[in-house]
Amino acid sequence: MSQALPFVEALGAAPLPASGIAWLDASRREQLDAFVAIGLPDTRMEAWKYTALRALGQRRFAVGDAQAATRVVDPAAFALPGMDGPQLVFVNGVFRADLSILDALPGGLTLQPLSQALRQDAEPLRFVLSRHEAEQGDAFVRLNAAFAADGVLLKLAAGAKPAKPVHLVFLGAPAEGDLAWHLRNVIELGEGAELTLVEHHAASGEQQHLATVMSDIVLRDGAVLRQLLLQQAATGSSLIRRSKLHLGSRARTISHVLELGGALARHDLHADLAGNGASFTTRGVFMPRGRQHIDTQLAIRHQALGTTSDSVWRGVADQRARGVFRGAILVAPGADGSDASLSNKNLLLSPNAEIDTKPELEIHADEVKAAHGATVGQLDERSLFYLRSRGIPQAEARALLTAAFCRAVLDDLPDVALREHLAALLAVELPA
Secondary structure (H helix, E strand, C coil): CHHHCHHHHHHHHCCCCCCCCHHHHHHHHHHHHHHHHHCCCCCCCHHHCCCCCHHHHCCCCEECCCCHHHCCCCHHHHCCCCCCCCEEEEECCEECCCCCECCCCCCCEEEEEHHHHHHHCCHHHHHHHHCCCCCHHHHHHHHHHHHCCEEEEEEECCCCCCCCCEEEEEEECCCCCCEEEEEEEEEEECCCCEEEEEEEEEECCCCCCEEEEEEEEEECCCCEEEEEEEECCCCCCEEEEEEEEEECCCCEEEEEEEECCCCEEEEEEEEEECCCCCEEEEEEEECCCCCCEEEEEEEEEECCCCCEEEEEEEEEECCCCEEEEEEEEEECCCCCCCEEEEEEEEEECCCCCEEEEEEEEEECCCCCEEEEEEEEECCCHHHHHHHHHCCCCHHHHHHHHHHHHHHCCCCCCCCHHHHHHHHHHHHHHCCC
16 A cells, blocks of 8 residues: 555654644644655556655655755856846755845736744735645645745736846755755735746755645736756756646746756646636756656646646757656637647667657637647657768767757757757767
8 A cells, every 4th residue: 555655654653844834734734744744656657657655665764954054055056148137046955145136126026935934924915825736646746745845936016027037046965865855835926917937946956855846926917937947956866846827817827848868857837828818838858867757748728718828848858868848739619729749759879768649639618729739759860860961970860869859949049058058968978
């Protein structure tokens, strides 16, 4: 039974963070009890069909890092071009004021650790932090709700448009043993507000921690979010994330996603297009190597008139790695005139690599446009022959074709310096 797993036993017996806020402490206890009762999801659940958690279930993690506030970390691990604006940094789940940049915030922007916001006035956060998840597959959401003592609170006032990106850094660092740490992010953009947000999961040294990061993001009417999600976790770590977006009328989100690190990396990216004319665009690439397992679950719900979504994803797996991609689009009743497009193309660079892709399309409205497709294959032999016939060695020719395949998801990134930096990161991950 799942309850007997060392993972569940250890976390079930761990002390919960105490806030002194009655409703929050009660909610944490309820969430932990629900997690222990249900246990980890298994491959019999459709959402976890291709991601087995047997190895994780046999591990035990210590909760939290008492030394995180003083651990020496390398700032180069999360340095990115153009990130000279507001910055919030967490090391092993603990806020680091010494690495953050929170002075002179632009007008209309509130950016602070969630723990600080709870101490100041917890009541406005009551609904989002005490909400219970109903699905059995949301075990990690429950676990996060029980143990997340900190995270990000970001609010942007109506009409505010900061000129510089906000950089959120979640850094894993070596510690005395394997740790489990958890963060909860609450992000809200007011009507007509515009923000560029960089969410960066990085590592300063090798470790085998478990991290869960859950983000609730709300865009009010007419708001615009330009988002970069860069995942470079340590190669031995496990990282489970959920990003849940709610878009109001005419709100727009443009997300660029790079999934590169972690031994086990799972990201549930859900978008509810709840207002008329809402728009959601994603461009993503996942590139597992060695024995990495990277799982992306993209779910888009068109719930209102004239909503649009456009998703282009690329996957590349090498050696004995495994990639998983589920792209689910639901056009709900009443979402007439919606336009949904999703493409997932994948490359296998080794006979032992595997990519499982599962497109899903469900339409319950009228006058809908929908395009949905997925492929898994190998490098085009004709293109490879063309390059080799011009004197390019086979290994270099393969790398050139793979790089071009992946760079397609970066072409519309407006920041040239950042785009070139990310392209260089992808090149580093390519097989030698």
